[in-house]
Amino acid sequence: MDIDNKNIDLSNRSKELDDNIEDDGYEDWEDDYELISKGDYEGLKKLRQMIAKNNPEDIDAQWRLGEAYILCKEHEKAIDFFEPLYRANPDFEDIEYSILDALFALGKSERDFKWVTVPVILRLDKKTSDFCYDYLKGKRKARELDDVFCQLLVEGYLTFDEEELLNHLTKDGRFEFQIDTPIQSSLVSVKKRKINR
Incomplete structure (x- = not known):
């Protein structure tokens, strides 16, 4: 990632993101950190969309994409995105908590979602x-x-x-x-x- 440039070249980075640590020692979480620290949530969403698309079986990659929707204040979209993930993984606490984050941001409560088991x-x-x-x-x-x-x-x-x-x-x-x-x-x-x- 070009530190002086707020934008990330997603096409070039996609090849590098397949490995957790690249040849230069740069880890893929550093892209997330840099975008979050700059407040570039749209860039983060694009990066995470690409990663989730390339790793459809990676539940963590899918969850991180849903989190990007929340950071972009796309709360309804986040809930819609998380619902099938939650149904397939009802014990994945991060997904539960992200759904709650989105519900509360919309002024709703935990009663506005059909839980397998209502979280504490x-x-x-x-x-x-x-x-x-x-x-x-x-x-x-x-x-x-x-x-x-x-x-x-x-x-x-x-x-x-x-x-x-x-x-x-x-x-x-x-x-x-x-x-x-x-x-x-x-x-x-x-x-x-x-x-x-």
Whole structure:
């Protein structure tokens, strides 16, 4: 890819993309990264369309194309594209989460899609606060918000980011905080109970 030029020569790169690492050490993910970092989502979509077309059995290539539709704000198209992929691969979590991304971007909910199994979706509610409390209550030291957030990621699809989680938990009197920047480095712990003697 020509670093000075925002455009990618897809016809020349298609030959190179068959191998993960090229002779010059350039890996195919670097094209994605460069296009994403420039905000060239249309270029990314074209690149991923070519890769998906050349690799129809590669579920990851197909999923990445659907993600490009989402980045291009083609949410309906993404859902239509993902639906048969999801039906054939109902346990592929990335596809589930991408469908949810597209649904929520359209102002819809998880109820607006026919799931084989409805994915676990975490919202900022008492259940999430209780999960954070249960995770932190046995810890001797405070944990970074990022650690708590990663524990939640394992549980399901999150409808919030780290900052929203922190704001939510600050309203719950069971936690103590040491706010830091970046926000992910903020420390969170369970308030210690005072022992009356």
